[in-house]
Amino acid sequence: MSAYAARLVALRAQLAKDGLDGFVVPLTDEYMSEYVGAYAQRLAWLTGFQGSAGSAVVLADSAAIFTDGRYTLQVREQVSADDWSYVAVPASNVARWLGEHAPAGGRIGYDPWLHTSAWVADARAALAARGAELVAVARNPLDAVWSDRPAPSTAVLTVQDDVHAGLGSAAKRAQIADWLSETKADAVVLTALDSIAWTLNLRGSDVAHTPVALAYAIVDADGTADLFVAPEKVTDAVRQHLGNAIRLHPRDAFAGALHGFSGKRIAADPERAVSAIFDSLTAGGATVLPLRDPVVLAKAIKNPVETAGHRSASARDGAAVARFLRWVEAEAPKGGLSELSCVDRLQAFREETGVLLDTSFDTISATGAHGASPHYHSTPESNAPLELGQLYLVDSGGQYADGTTDLTRVLPIGTPTDEMRDRFTRVLKGHIALATAVFPAGTTGGQLDSFARAPLWQIGLDYAHGTGHGVGAYLSVHEGPQRIAPPTYPGGGAAEPLRAGMILSNEPGYYKAGEYGIRIENLLLVEERPFAHGATMLGFETLTFCPIERSLIVAEMLSPAERAWLDAYHARVVEVIGGYLDADERAWLAEKCAPIA
The missing domain is CATH 3.40.350.10 (Creatinase/prolidase N-terminal domain)
Structure with missing residues (x-):
């Protein structure tokens, strides 16, 4: 057994x-x-x-x-x-x-x-x-x-300085207080760990890949708050950062505190707060307002400091991935590389930046048939060698104090088949269609999703995942409320209007069971696009810069506009990440980013 x-x-x-x-x-x-x-x-x-x-x-x-x-x-x-x-x-x-x-x-x-x-x-x-x-x-x-169940992490909290946050905790709590006033509520219960981290400008390391701490918070209408967190996590520096406006309590006191709001109107998010919280508030005599956590949208719309930080993080991270791709291209045909050895080498390239704090998720290092599983996770039991004739897919990201990254690239090991090149080019066409979309305010991710799928739909193909997810600012790599996905996609978010300042991924793909997988992923920033005649629309700024494999592209399948986008993108790749590379690496990059033939 x-x-x-x-x-x-x-x-x-x-x-x-x-x-x-x-x-x-x-x-x-x-x-x-x-x-x-x-x-x-x-x-x-x-x-x-x-x-x-x-x-x-x-x-x-x-x-x-x-x-x-x-x-x-x-x-x-x-x-x-x-x-x-x-x-x-x-x-x-x-x-x-x-x-x-x-x-x-x-x-x-x-x-x-x-x-x-x-x-x-x-x-x-x-x-x-x-x-x-x-x-x-x-x-x-x-x-x-579960006799050997691990204990919750005891790692201490750290402060996310305003130089990276762009807005102090007091100002953020004042925004929440204004929201409470508008909704005629006395307090709001924050349970999403990234909401608490963003509101209080704190970070932690209790959850792998996501810089949050196990805690609860209740923000009052006067802008003060109660933070429920294990006492051993609070250093003197954190205590000084929080100040007198944040009252500290042990995390295990939270359940009991929910019974202390008799006669009060308390907001709680029905999607992010568990049923026990609603039951306890109601049992304690509170009137519960089932409203979306006010932090969700606020943290999704990045401020100028956060977007500038992400550009910096993306540049150094893209350079690390480019160095890794060069290494795989040179070493894989010799034999001896495996999915897990590639994970280790990519980690090393990121660590060489000197500022990597964590990866933003477990690296998806998938060769051959494993690439057909979009969220494949290589283990010692499943670890496979990179072999000639395969496609190698790597989806990875880093956590830096100034930003969270996520990008996917595909390399052929040896010579790709015509079918592989056709499917890759169709995925690229969908990627470009989304990257270049211009749309009015109020447009949702669900309305844009088909842009990325259309080139595959034209030959009866599709992919079984969303096209884009929100990304945090040194927080969760999967952040709501926005998403680019079909309206029926699990997890919701497709009906959320896109707003300037939001960051999303652009990651169409194609997966052939038993053979290979393809995905091209960059991150995008929603930005305003003013027009001369007075109309202001929305569009995307591409934030991720790393070469897209030209040997997998069927140039004849690209329109003139798509070729122009690809050439301009690759020129920008050289400009953005070239300074992070040595002379040999820059020469390789120039070749990988040459205009499409």
Whole structure:
């Protein structure tokens, strides 16, 4: 019996002991985070799944794992079909599946600190239709059998200076106070870790790749705030930075504090605050206002200091990736390179900048068939050699004090096939179409998404992921509320109007199962585009500069305008990152960025 099969057996035994007929295991934490600390990696511990989005249901005689199209191949590689059935999202979801598979009259458990109120309502309704019951547990049964579960991080907080933040915490809290006044609320509960970090100009290292600390905050209408965080995280420098307007409390005092707002109007975000928070506020006599966290949009619209910082971070990061691409191009045909050895070498190039603080996510280093899984994560078990005839895809990013980066490039190992070049060129055409889009205020990411897909649609192809996500300012590499994606894409955001100052990725792709994957990703800044006749539209400034592989491009497939964009982009690549390279590297870069033939 494998370790994962044994864990499933142990969990079922615990469920029986607790009087439960099933249990739901999401991939999130008590903050509804996308990336979570090791202590909250329950889904990975139970199933072996290493993706960044998913959930599972365990019943007495069956179990199912739910993932979207990004992980169709990965989940089958990492999770045993002997123990788990694979369910595709959004074709189905946990609530719908429970309504079809839960035992009649059964008791299905859930942890109220790991689900939103909306999810609870949906799951409860689906189960009721089957004569089953959704039961909130006081203690997560999975934690009871996870004997070596890591403790939450004890890393100390750090201060994000105004030189990088561009706006002081007092000014940010004043903006929140104005919002509270407008909504006639007494306070707002902040649970999203990046919202707390942005509001208080603090950073942490409690979650891999995302510089946040495990904490809660409540901001009052007078601009003061209560911060709930482990005391050992607060240094004298942090205490001085916070000043008297921020009252400090232990993190474990937060749940009890929610009962202290009797007669008050308290705002909480129904998408980012778990159901336990809403339940506790209501039980304590508060009137709960289910409103979007006011920080979400404020931090998405970058100020001039943040955008300038991102340009600097992007330049040095693009140079590091360019050096890496040159290295792969030279070494891979000789043999001996693997996905993981490439991860290590890319990390070294980034560390040579002297200012790298972390990577912004686990590097996707995927060769051959692994590239067909958009969010593939190489492990010692799956690690594959780079071999002639393959495409090598690398999607990676860095965390720097002045910005968060994310870019994807593809290299042929040896000679690419005509099909590979055709698909790459179509992806490039879609990338250029989005990069050059001009659109009126109020346009959403969902309206722009088809620009990037059209060249693939023309031959009956598509890709099963969004085209673009928001990016933070030395914060989360996946930041809302904006997104470029089809309206039905899981996670929402496609209906959010794009606004000047937002940063998004531009990453169309193509994936051929069992053979290769292609993705071209740059980051874009939404900017105003004034016209002579008085109209002001919006467009994109490209922020990422790194060569796009010319040997994969079928020049005849590009229009004159697309060729002009590519040549201008590559000229700008030389200008922006050339100063970070030595003479030999600059010569290589000049060749890679020569005008398209």
